[in-house]
Amino acid sequence: MRLTTKGRYAVTAMLDLALHEGRGPISLADISTRQKISLSYLEQLFAKLRRNDLVKSVRGPGGGYQLSRSKDSIYVVEVIDAVNESVDATGCNSNGDCLDGDACLTHHLWCDLSSQIHQFLSGISLEDLVARKDVQEVSKRQDRAHQLLNTIEMEAVV
Amino acid sequence: MRLTTKGRYAVTAMLDLALHEGRGPISLADISTRQKISLSYLEQLFAKLRRNDLVKSVRGPGGGYQLSRSKDSIYVVEVIDAVNESVDATGCNSNGDCLDGDACLTHHLWCDLSSQIHQFLSGISLEDLVARKDVQEVSKRQDRAHQLLNTIEMEAVV
């Protein structure tokens, strides 16, 4: 089992989409600056998210990504699964063949832990996260910083 | 956060100790054959377990390792911690400085997940595991195989 920046980035990016829903597609460039995630890395992650039907894309200028379903029906566990970060804590993908085809001493313990984690993460939707106060506060801060950056850019052009 | 064979090996080895308690120290060679874990790798893991006061060692022939406390006061989470496998799911060690010194959008989610996992694993002692039916069955199977191996070895010597 691993839970690293890959899965965290994916969930963060999906939450960013959920937070900025309703104003048309969101570009990866926007997510990249807001969440400080490398653009090309985001592209790789979104390729997987798209293949797993979690987002849909719009090409061309003004394009970007949108959630493919309503945010109350997308669960954190799906996002993590989509980028290949398994939530399985066993060494045998829960097959029970961890020690020469048989279960190892601690097989059931890791099974229990896995279902524990799975249950937790499959109980939290993007909607749930959007509704959280701490998320809203962080998001507000990020939006302010983002707008400020845009303003400076515009002035530079002029 | 990661939970790989390192942590699983450590817990498995500690459980092996707990299961064979009472007949003096258990050698790593025994654990190695029973649990199919490389002896040198076990040595590395037990160095850490010893430094964390989870086991005590007896050198020389007939020596080996014993639990340093009673098995009902050693919890799975301690064993995993001892071999440096963090149960923390955040990217900032729960410091909240994941994004330029501030919390990232999903910081609190990973905090919640971490405490969820921590709570689960700190609620399970070696005693609890020893008492489990599935553990006892696997252990019996392993002991039979182990004794058979010893018998064959003795005959080879003769």
Add this chain to the structure above:
DNA sequence: TCTTATCCGACTATTTTACTAAGGTATATA
């Protein structure tokens, strides 16, 4: 003193992570 076993440090192959680079493709707008 020989054997058994813990101790200890250094070394290594393999895998994964978290990227970067370098292109190509589709489409809205001027």
Add this chain to the structure above:
DNA sequence: TATATACCTTAGTAAAATAGTCGGATAAGA
């Protein structure tokens, strides 16, 4: 139709971690 935007794809890569191996030192019982 030109062009800029933004998605899409593949390939490569530095750094870190994993899962070991190897060689030898130390301690204690037979």
